[in-house]
Amino acid sequence: xxxxxxxxxxxxxxxxxxxxxxxxxxxxxxxxxxxxxxxxxxxxxxxxxxxxxxxxxxxxxxxxxxxxxxxxxxxxxxxxxxxxxxxxxxxxxxxxxxxxxxxxxxxxxxxxxxxxxxxxxxxxxxxxxxxxxxxxxxxxxxxxxxxxxxxxxxxxxxxxxxxxxxxxxxxxxxxxxxxxxxxxxxxxxxxxxxxxxxxxxxxxxxxxxxxxxxxxxxxxxxxxxxxxxxxxxxxxxxxxxxxxxxxxxxxxxxxxxxxxxxxxxxxxxxx
Amino acid sequence: xxxxxxxxxxxxxxxxxxxxxxxxxxxxxxxxxxxxxxxxxxxxxxxxxxxxxxxxxxxxxxxxxxxxxxxxxxxxxxxxxxxxxxxxxxxxxxxxxxxxxxxxxxxxxxxxxxxxxxxxxxxxxxxxxxxxxxxxxxxxxxxxxxxxxxxxxxxxxxxxxxxxxxxxxxxxxxxxxxxxxxxxxxxxxxxxxxxxxxxxxxxxxxxxxxxxxxxxxxxxxxxxxxxxxxxxxxxxxxxxxxxxxxxxxxxxxxxxxxxxxxxxxxxxxxxxxxxxxxxxxxxxxxxxxxxxxxxxxx
Numbered sequence: 279x280x281x282x283x284x285x286x287x288x289x290x291x292x293x294x295x296x297x298x299x300x301x302x303x304x305x306x307x308x309x310x311x312x313x314x315x316x317x318x319x320x321x322x323x324x325x326x327x328x329x330x331x332x333x334x335x336x337x338x339x340x341x342x343x344x345x346x347x348x349x350x351x352x353x354x355x356x357x358x359x360x361x362x363x364x365x366x367x368x369x370x371x372x373x374x375x376x377x378x379x380x381x382x383x384x385x386x387x388x389x390x391x392x393x394x395x396x397x398x399x400x401x402x403x404x405x406x407x408x409x410x411x412x413x414x415x416x417x418x419x420x421x422x423x424x425x426x427x428x429x430x431x432x433x434x435x436x437x438x439x440x441x442x443x444x445x446x447x448x449x450x451x452x453x454x455x456x457x458x459x460x461x462x463x464x465x466x467x468x469x470x471x472x473x474x475x476x477x478x479x480x481x482x483x484x485x486x487x488x489x490x491x492x493x494x495x496x497x498x499x500x501x502x503x504x505x506x507x508x509x510x511x512x513x514x515x516x517x518x519x520x521x522x523x524x525x526x527x528x529x530x531x532x533x534x535x536x537x538x539x540x541x542x543x544x545x546x547x548x549x
Numbered sequence: 550x551x552x553x554x555x556x557x558x559x560x561x562x563x564x565x566x567x568x569x570x571x572x573x574x575x576x577x578x579x580x581x582x583x584x585x586x587x588x589x590x591x592x593x594x595x596x597x598x599x600x601x602x603x604x605x606x607x608x609x610x611x612x613x614x615x616x617x618x619x620x621x622x623x624x625x626x627x628x629x630x631x632x633x634x635x636x637x638x639x640x641x642x643x644x645x646x647x648x649x650x651x652x653x654x655x656x657x658x659x660x661x662x663x664x665x666x667x668x669x670x671x672x673x674x675x676x677x678x679x680x681x682x683x684x685x686x687x688x689x690x691x692x693x694x695x696x697x698x699x700x701x702x703x704x705x706x707x708x709x710x711x712x713x714x715x716x717x718x719x720x721x722x723x724x725x726x727x728x729x730x731x732x733x734x735x736x737x738x739x740x741x742x743x744x745x746x747x748x749x750x751x752x753x754x755x756x757x758x759x760x761x762x763x764x765x766x767x768x769x770x771x772x773x774x775x776x777x778x779x780x781x782x783x784x785x786x787x788x789x790x791x792x793x794x795x796x797x798x799x800x801x802x803x804x805x806x807x808x809x810x811x812x813x814x815x816x817x818x819x820x821x822x823x824x825x826x827x828x829x830x831x832x833x834x835x836x837x838x839x840x841x842x843x844x845x846x847x
Binding site for chain 2 (some may be wrong): 307317381396427
């Protein structure tokens with residue numbers, strides 16, 4: 279094991295002397311990943327009680343999920359709201375980020391701070407606030423109400439992703455286009471947008487996921503036929519452990535893994 | 550400097566006016582986002598602020614705030630909230646710092662691979678992760694089975710529906726929020742610094758504490774702050790893993806609304822939660838120049 283005696287850094291620490299660090303890091307990484315993944319084998323058990331490893335394998339809980347109209351309707355609602363949120367929050371956040379970054383106006387900074395308030399205000403407060411306000415205007419238990427609230431949550435995230443993309447982008451290119459006669463809108467779509475498109479895609483995925491995974495606001499303002507999958511999952515978790523949740527969780531883990539890999543791929547393309 | 554002839558300045562005024570007009574046109578691009586934030590966040594929160602000062606008789610009153618001071622249950626809630634937030638932050642620092650340090654030492658390619666271990670839970674639904682811990686920690690769960698098999702304890706230990714379960718779940722969910730900013734701060738530390746320190750005779754440990762750690766502090770503070778503030782208002786994990794025994798401000802707010810439908814009392818609690826969050830962010834920004842850390846501005 280000569281590797282252990284080789285220097286690991288500039289301060290003459292050997293890999294052997296750093297073994298404790300590697301060990302701690304490995305344990306923490308296992309603790310981070312394994313609990314999420316352990317749900318997957320359990321979802322294929324045919325027992326009413328969750329066991330690991332399952333004694334009998336079956337797709338019983340997947341059938342349960344796919345054949346339940348309650349779960350199917352909720353899944354559809356969540357997907358619908360997620361896509362709508364993505365379609366609204368991405369352009370809204372991109373426009374705002376671009377405007378505030380490019381204009382050197384004095385008002386840009388206070389407006390930026392105002393726009394990221396949804397990240398500072400505790401979500402529970404946003405949840406009961408919208409619940410109360412929606413009660414007055416009849417938006418509770420409706421899709422538009424949910425989409426609006428999720429858009430408010432996702433827009434600041436989009437703004438932050440796009441702002442950091444614009445920071446690495448040389449705005450002079452757009453100025454050149456303008457001086458050659460392109461109007462501002464044309465210059466943005468032809469020169470700037472293609473160069474930040476990967477960040478825009480990441481922002482779009484992020485806003486979809488923000489809405490799709492959102493729990494607290496959905497608990498309050500979604501309901502009836504428009505209840506989200508997270509709302510049903512939350513009440514199922516609080517009351518009893520229903521193995522159907524394991525099947526749904528597995529599907530959700532696969533979706534988020536897929537989205538994560540897509541963003542990683544996008545990120546590597548950008549470099 | 551030579552004086553420009555006056556003729557050349559003739560179009561200064563129109564040009565400046567045009568620039569101002571263009572700036573406003575640009576800024577107006579932010580107005581749809583602004584509209585949504587004002588309508589969905591600012592107006593409802595202001596409304597709650599108003600409700601918190603309306604008593605049961607519909608008149609202005611401070612009764613909801615007075616009750617918070619007088620009733621024992623409220624002070625217990627505040628203490629629990631701070632206890633959970635502080636402990637979660639400490640756990641995250643303790644296990645997150647070595648992980649971020651490890652990732653920062655790795656060559657780029659490997660770091661990207663191991664980073665997936667941090668990003669996967671980050672992208673996975675909060676509910677799924679909370680559910681996973683519920684399954685792992687329950688009385689007949691995997692952890693109890695395993696511990697009894699290797700003889701760690703003889704009868705099942707209560708690991709969930711209490712403070713222990715809440716802390717485990719919260720730390721798991723918050724860890725990426727600490728590791729990500731810390732990692733990016735560590736990546737900015739020049740390796741030459743450590744090289745120089747060891748050249749000048751510092752032992753590895755001494756060089757770490759005197760050079761590396763202070764330089765990573767900005768990331769550590771930013772990460773801890775994000776974790777702490779998120780913990781203060783956290784709802785899902787304490788509600789599920791606490792099993793009603795860990796009453797935090799957010800769970801108390803929902804309980805008040807569900808059981809008493811008392812908007813004034815719930816709003817007052819929410820206002821206190823918001824003020825506490827803002828106060829902490831303000832103090833931290835005064836102490837640590839947070840602008841640079843949180844917004845990447847120099």
